[in-house]
Amino acid sequence: MTLLNEAREPSAPAPPRPRPARMTPADVVRVGGSGLRSRPLRVFLSALGIAIGIAAMVGVVGISTSSSEDLDRRLAALGTNLLTVSPGQSFGGGAAHLPAESVEMIAGIPEVESASALGRTKAKVYRNDHVPREETGGLTVYAARTDLPATAGAEIVDGRWLNGANRNYPAVVLGPKAAEQLGVFRAGSGTQVYLGGHRVTVVGLLAPNELVPDLDSAALVGWPFAEEELDFDGYPTTVYTRAEEASVADVQSVLGATANPENPSEANVSRPSDVLAAKQATDDTLSGLLLGLGAVALLVGGVGVANTMVISVLERRSEIGLRRALGATRGQIRNQFLCEALLLSALGGLGGVLLGIAVTSGYATYQGWPSVVPAWAMAGGVVATLVIGGLAGFYPAVRAARLPPTEALATT
Structure with a gap:
């Protein structure tokens, strides 16, 4: 009877599974930054591609604006x-x-x-x-x-x-x-x-x-x-x-x-002032062409970011598998790699804005123009890089998140 009663007693409930540790935004940025620091040369080259595109865009807008400002100043002095x-x-x-x-x-x-x-x-x-x-x-x-x-x-x-x-x-x-x-x-x-x-x-x-x-x-x-x-x-x-x-x-x-x-x-x-205005319209057309070339350079930089992130996922499969085995969720892996792409793009964007300002200032000084770089061009350059970086890093981030832990650990 005792054995029968013991057999009828319900089994003890299984202990609850521990919840994965939550990562704060600061933790995500810290982990993403460590991933970039482990490949400095590749990060530099990818950020340089982004910087060249942003510098071209900011430089074209800045030089065009400086030229327009100089024309307005001269017309104000000469009279229209x-x-x-x-x-x-x-x-x-x-x-x-x-x-x-x-x-x-x-x-x-x-x-x-x-x-x-x-x-x-x-x-x-x-x-x-x-x-x-x-x-x-x-x-x-x-x-x-x-x-x-x-x-x-x-x-x-x-x-x-x-x-x-x-x-x-x-x-x-x-x-x-x-x-x-x-x-x-x-x-x-x-x-x-x-x-x-x-x-x-x-x-x-x-x-x-x-x-x-x-x-x-x-x-x-x-x-x-x-x-x-x-x-x-x-x-x-x-x-x-x-x-x-x-x-x-x-x-x-x-x-x-x-x-x-x-x-x-x-x-x-x-x-006569119409001739100067027509010249400025011609300069604006040329600036539009150069701005398009800058956008192409920015797109090429975005491809470089995507390439860097895809290679990073392939090289760090064991790290991804180990983190998943230790309890990291897919969302945390995805956020880590997406954060790396955004940080990489932000580095390129800020460097490109600074380079564009330097190019504009140097050329404007050489021409004797006032140096003017619109705030919207600087802010737009950074925002554009973040958008490009986010789009370029989204697929590698999702791919890293979907990587099975066993498959990832099997490559070690």
């Missing part, structure tokens, strides 16, 4: 309210000309702040009278009004501009390219050039002018002197107009008809 009027072609296809009174008529528009003009002559300029006449060097001699600098934004770097005292006499102001080509480096009574068969004194040298580049290769003489000594016909070749900022479009619409009332279609009206 400059308009020009030049003669076009006549109805019969011949060369047209603006009336001699066009400057005064344009200046009469209420919204116009100032107006001035240049007139192209047929004279040639040489360093001296010993230079062969066929070697003109492509320099142009213009008749200029005394109020041209205020309207066209011309600046004198040496000497002075034409004025009421010398505009009737053999005096010339040279643009920077013309001065360099003629071998003139300073203005003064002792510096002369040979112009239109006359020895003329160089009274001033101009600074480069981005809005009016024609002045850079020009030799400028007084309007009366050109009419009297250089057979100048008195018709302006280009009329420069400064309009009120708020009325530029309105002035532009009536400028041709005002400059040449009889034949308004023969007057060409332009806005």
Whole structure:
């Protein structure tokens, strides 16, 4: 009976299985970091691939932004309210000309702040009278009004501009390219050039002018002197107009008809600042192309991360099996390898951002631009690397988590 009763008694319950130890985020980061430290060279090369892609993207955005900032700064200094009027072609296809009174008529528009003009002559300029006449060097001699600098934004770097005292006499102001080509480096009574068969004194040298580049290769003489000594016909070749900022479009619409009332279609009206804006649009297109190349480089870096993580899983099968045998869950294994991929990508991303900032600063300094790297570009670079790293490390992490402990330990 005793044996029968003992047989009928229920067996003792099995002891509960111990719960796996929980890993805090700090533990996951610590374990993931130790995995990276065990393969420093491979980690460096993979992070370098990511860094190159991010540096390319940040550098392109930074250089483009710095260029735009420099353009905005220069336009603010030069002004975007400059308009020009030049003669076009006549109805019969011949060369047209603006009336001699066009400057005064344009200046009469209420919204116009100032107006001035240049007139192209047929004279040639040489360093001296010993230079062969066929070697003109492509320099142009213009008749200029005394109020041209205020309207066209011309600046004198040496000497002075034409004025009421010398505009009737053999005096010339040279643009920077013309001065360099003629071998003139300073203005003064002792510096002369040979112009239109006359020895003329160089009274001033101009600074480069981005809005009016024609002045850079020009030799400028007084309007009366050109009419009297250089057979100048008195018709302006280009009329420069400064309009009120708020009325530029309105002035532009009536400028041709005002400059040449009889034949308004023969007057060409332009806005020099539009050329700079078009140049910036071209630069933006090129920046978009380079940004695409940077994205390709980033994708290649992501492939490098995936390759590193897959090889890491294959090399560390025994470690994975041992951790699983000691109670680590699939989720903990997956999080460990995913954390390694994210840390690897973060290293590459931060290094790429710093490299991109350095490239932008160096290039901007070389060009004389303000160095500007948008905050969104830096933050976007890091976020992009984390996304790429997460996607690249997801499959290796899942593969490591699904590895059976017995199979993993059998490879030791």
